[in-house]
Amino acid sequence: MNSNLKDELKAAGKRMTRTRRAVLNILETSKYPLSPTELYAMLQKDNVAIDLVTVYRNLTALKELGLVTQLELHQEGQFRYEIKEGREHHHHIRCKNCGRIVDLLLCPLKKLTALIEQETRFIVGDHSLEFSGWCPKCQ
Numbered sequence: 086m087n088s089n090l091k092d093e094l095k096a097a098g099k100r101m102t103r104t105r106r107a108v109l110n111i112l113e114t115s116k117y118p119l120s121p122t123e124l125y126a127m128l129q130k131d132n133v134a135i136d137l138v139t140v141y142r143n144l145t146a147l148k149e150l151g152l153v154t155q156l157e158l159h160q161e162g163q164f165r166y167e168i169k170e171g172r173e174h175h176h177h178i179r180c181k182n183c184g185r186i187v188d189l190l191l192c193p194l195k196k197l198t199a200l201i202e203q204e205t206r207f208i209v210g211d212h213s214l215e216f217s218g219w220c221p222k223c224q
């Protein structure tokens with residue numbers, strides 16, 4: 086884990102537990118947002134002694150600390166988590182067949198946002214945009 090994250094955790098006055106560190110490490114290296122059950126399976130593979138309830142609890146704590154982002158993809162019915170540090174606002178694409186998710190490290194909506202603000206005089210806070218389709222394996 087990079088030292089920035091550790092500093093942030095310290096600054097937040099939370100004890101850096103071993104499990105929390107393990108959770109962060111996995112999220113840091115993952116290329117797509119993980120569900121608690123996927124994370125749990127990965128922790129078990131790494132021989133981290135943890136139960137699913139503790140995984141949920143850790144994720145909630147990390148979310149409250151502002152270290153991870155929680156997202157819910159359309160028609161999945163579960164939350165996923167990804168590390169916040171080093172990742173700007175972005176979107177996702179999900180395979181309709183196998184459920185594979187890929188980070189789209191871009192946002193094409195800046196112009197549209199400006200237009201909406203102009204038209205409606207709203208100040209746009211956030212937006213959601215999600216793609217789905219068929220991954221190379223499922224085509």
Ligand SMILES: [Zn+2]
Binds near residue numbers: 184220221223
């Ligand atoms: Zn697929």
Ligand SMILES: [Zn+2]
Binds near residue numbers: 117176188
């Ligand atoms: Zn993502």
Ligand SMILES: [Zn+2]
Binds near residue numbers: 175176214
């Ligand atoms: Zn966006």
